[in-house]
Amino acid sequence: MKPHRRRRLSIVLFLFIGGLTTVLITIFALANYINHFYLPDQVVSGDVPIERTIRAGGFVKTGSVVRDSTGLGVTFDITDRVSSTFSVRFEGILPSLFREDKGTVVVGRLNADGVFDATRVLAKHDENYEPPELKGMVEQVDP
Amino acid sequence: MKFLPLWMQRLASPQYFFLDIKVWIVWLYVLGVVGLLVGSIWGLAFVPPERLQGNSFRIMFVHVPVAIFAQIVYISIAVAGVVHLVWKLKMADVYMAAAAPVGFWLTALALGSGMIWGMPTWGTPWEWDARIVTTFILLILYLGLIVLRQVIPNPARATTALSILAIVGAINIPIIKYSVVWFETLHQPASIELFGDISIDKIYRIPLFTNIASVFILTAGIILANMRYVTILRNASKNWVQPWIQGRNR
Structure with missing residues (x-):
């Protein structure tokens, strides 16, 4: 890679990773408000x-x-x-x-x-999607 | 560029891109529409209702594919932004111009179908929870990508600004993805993990994955058609464009 391109790529990566870190720190600090x-x-x-x-x-x-x-x-x-x-x-x-x-x-x-x-x-609904026929089987497995 | 095969190198040139890509678009449209019809009809009529949600879960077959590609199209625009800033490829800017409206409408469809799904299941179409808010931000980012080009008159500066917005905005994507894990949300966690379990029963997977593949194919087709349109607009003064503008070629 040519030097000027390498330099631009590192600026872009720094921009993204720096921005991501900043935003993540902020939202975890504000987690109580985001919940x-x-x-x-x-x-x-x-x-x-x-x-x-x-x-x-x-x-x-x-x-x-x-x-x-x-x-x-x-x-x-x-x-x-x-x-x-x-x-x-x-x-x-x-x-x-x-x-x-x-x-x-x-x-x-x-x-x-x-x-x-x-x-x-x-x-709230959960992330499991099951057809009705399975309902009996699931209940049998559960103690 | 030298490591790419010749037919791919040709696609980086506006003229050859314009000529070579046309035959692809037709096939992508046909395949995408047929796949979407098959998947949707299968999902609407040929799978049993879900045990708790009944029939209302069937909107998943639309909601999940459009929501996935709303995010993937944004990632691809950010990658095009990097390509523009680092390698200055003309087609990267053409891609950003062509893909932004497609991503906007995918996001709008994801939010709209989610609202319709939310009414019977959650009991509300909209709650300001982390997943919904971050997806709404995605919609605004797409709007920014579309509007920014029109408010900056100098095309070169507009493209640079767009690229930076696309890259910085991509920070939102991992937050959308993990919003349901990191925070308490009304929205349920992910059902499909790329390298993990799928908590969707096997009989629902066939129509769902058919629709995911079809939305991908159709999205690719629409973006390529848009790129063709943007290419001819940008090169309107070039000699090779004249027969197309004057309608002598189709």
């Missing part, structure tokens, strides 16, 4: 603002979904499947993908009692 929702352990440990609109997410705890006998009200727990769990109160229509043991993101306010008053409930 789309708070995790259950942050909600439980009091790391989130009270009575302000926030987003929190996790898995819907199996067996925790209780619907009101009248109206659209529903109560359920969100867990990180490890140790932290908090309760959510919501009045409205849940998305069709909202399932027990599946991911969800709730938007609303955490009140002083530690109950999350949700104004919106979103469903």
Whole structure:
């Protein structure tokens, strides 16, 4: 490679790698702001603002979904499947993908009692795509 | 350049590129459209609905291919930017001019199909999560690549500015890729890893990979056709272009 081209190539590479490093350091420093929702352990440990609109997410705890006998009200727990769990109160229509043991993101306010008053409930879906016939087989394999 | 075979060296010259590439474009269009029809009809009608999402997951057969190539086209533009800055190849600039609008529309399709997919599954078309925001930034970068050429009157300076924007903007690509790994997002993690597992059932892979290949072929065809168009515009004063402008040749 001719010297002037080698010089230009190294400037270009420096531009890219330097820029990438700068941006990566910045976004990791700002990770708390870039994360789309708070995790259950942050909600439980009091790391989130009270009575302000926030987003929190996790898995819907199996067996925790209780619907009101009248109206659209529903109560359920969100867990990180490890140790932290908090309760959510919501009045409205849940998305069709909202399932027990599946991911969800709730938007609303955490009140002083530690109950999350949700104004919106979103469903996360995972990266696995399976036809319905396999469902029985998967459940047999799981203990 | 000396290590390349002669037919590839010819493609670096605008005139020979213009003449040689025409027959490729027709075949790429035919193959791309047929493949896209086969893959899409297969994916819409001949695979079972997904066990949780039902039929709404079928938009994946459009969303995943266009999202992949929205990013790959940007990488290719950044590489062309490097080639322009270092080797000053004329065709690198032609490539950047031709590929930017194609990448813009691929990104717009990825965002649009993602919004349509999000409504029934997430319960919202748009959330400002890291994956969606970085993809939106990609759209703005493409817009920048298109607009910058028009606001800088001097073509040589415009190309240099474009190349720098393309290279600096490429920083966004690894962030799009790993946004779902590094941060909490509404968007799910990747289903296809180049050197890893594919968490998509085998019966869905045939239409998906058919469509990924078809979008690649069609994207290549459209970019080459655009390059032909840009080439003839840029060389309008050259003798070999005159018969094409006057319509004596097709």
